[in-house]
Amino acid sequence: MQSKRLFLLVMVLSIGIFSWFGLTILAIPKAHAQQPTVAIPTVTSSPFGPMVTVNSDQEQINVRAGPGAGGEYPIVGVLQQGETVPALGRSPGGGWIQIVYPTVNGGVAWVYAYLVTVKGGELPIVEPPPTPTPKVTPTIDPTLASQLIIDIGPTRMPTFTPPAPVQMPTYTQAPPISLAGGLPMGFIIIGFGVLGIFGLMISVFRGR
Known part of the structure; x- marks a missing residue:
């Protein structure tokens, strides 16, 4: 009788430890992909003066x-x-x-x-910088330009081939682990634990 009680106690403790371990795994949060960030540069300033x-x-x-x-x-x-x-x-x-x-x-x-x-204070008068010098447009002698004109026939424009579309990676959440029939693993583990405790209680009452 003592050996039977010891066997039932070991079985119940094993089921309880296995149930706790399974629930701990199910409670681990899923990792999500982090969105990239882009830093925008700004002009830094001094806190002193105007x-x-x-x-x-x-x-x-x-x-x-x-x-x-x-x-x-x-x-x-x-x-x-x-x-x-x-x-x-x-x-x-x-x-x-x-x-x-x-x-x-x-x-x-x-x-x-x-x-x-x-x-932050008054501003002194500052002389403005000189205005930019306008660019000089070169001129060409019309007589010389007419001698350099080359008759070029029509050419076919190159065709443009659009690049292949970029395949963006997608992140999907893994479905919860379940046995046949769609019953989640967590409920199965808890059920085994309850059955083990119930069996232990029956064996104790019978021993009395």
Whole structure:
């Protein structure tokens, strides 16, 4: 009788340990694919001295090589809404502000004064840089050009072959482990544990 009780006790403990181990495996969370992130570079600024901030009603403003628009000075960059950069001075008329802009030659550029807000002190008057020299368009003697004209027949344009579509990887979640009939493994394990405990209780009552 003692050996039978010992056998039943060992069987129940084994089933209980196996059930706990199975439930622990089922509780492990599934890993998900991490989406790549892209860092957007921003212009860093110094917290000292006068600063200018792009007004909230402007989505972005142009940064120019000098205090002038309409083709007088080229656009060298942009500032986004709310972006803050150090200010160096004003144009003689006060309509343009010179700022620190490290991405251009010389490290300075200009923004329109009515599109930004100045904080941190007064700005001195700064002389504007000279306007860029317009490019000289070379001219060709018409008589010489007529002698160099070569009659070229029509040529067939090369055909364009679109590249093969890129197959993007997809991530699917593995289905839960189940036995025949669609019953999950967790319920099977718990059932074995309950049956073992029930058998132990019956053997104890019979021993009495």
